[in-house]
Amino acid sequence: MIPFLAAAPLWRTIPQPPAVQVLVAVGGVALIAAELWWFLGRHGSGVAAAEGEQGVQEITITVEGGYSPSRIRAKAGRPLRLRFHRTDPSGCVAQVIFPDFHRSLELPLGATTSIELLPDHPGVYPFHCGMNMVRGSLEVE
Ligand SMILES: [Cu+2]
Known part of the structure; x- marks a missing residue:
């Protein structure tokens, strides 16, 4: 046994005042909450589809690294036309799927492609x- 090591352990616990412990814990929780909000939270209230001809609601969505806007608000019981304008060359976004409507749409690059849905229920x-990497949502009210 080396006398030096026996006398001075490598790890030494430094007691902290309770106030500092609480502060560090609260700070950590706040950072986690901020991170969850940033990555998973819903920001803003979405963009409403415009009222078009013959009661068809319409909105143009740009496909470039994501859907812009990605949250679309629409009214129930009226047809909704989504116009996807794809400028993103990534094959990832060449198709868009609406699972609840059992519909999908191919999006040729550099073109605007439309799909009409009838959202019956809010x-x-x-x-x-x-x-399923790039996502958006329809909020029917
Ligand atoms: Cu993808």
Whole structure:
């Protein structure tokens, strides 16, 4: 046994005042909450589809690294036309799927492609790319 090591352990617990312990714990929880809000939270209230001809609601969604806007608000019981304008060359976004409507749509690059849905019931209906990586949602009210 080396006398030096026996006398001075490598780890030494430094007692902290309770106030500091509480502060560090609260700070950590706050950071976790901020991170969850940033990545998973819903920001803003979405963009409402415009009232078009013959009661058809319409909105144009740009597909570039994601859907913009990604949250679309619409009214129930009226046809909704989504116009996807794809400028993103990634094959990932070449298809968009509406699981609740059992519909999908191919999006040729550089073109605007439309799909018409009839959202009968209020609710939140997600849509996503073919691989479920890029996502958006329809909020029907
Ligand atoms: Cu994808």
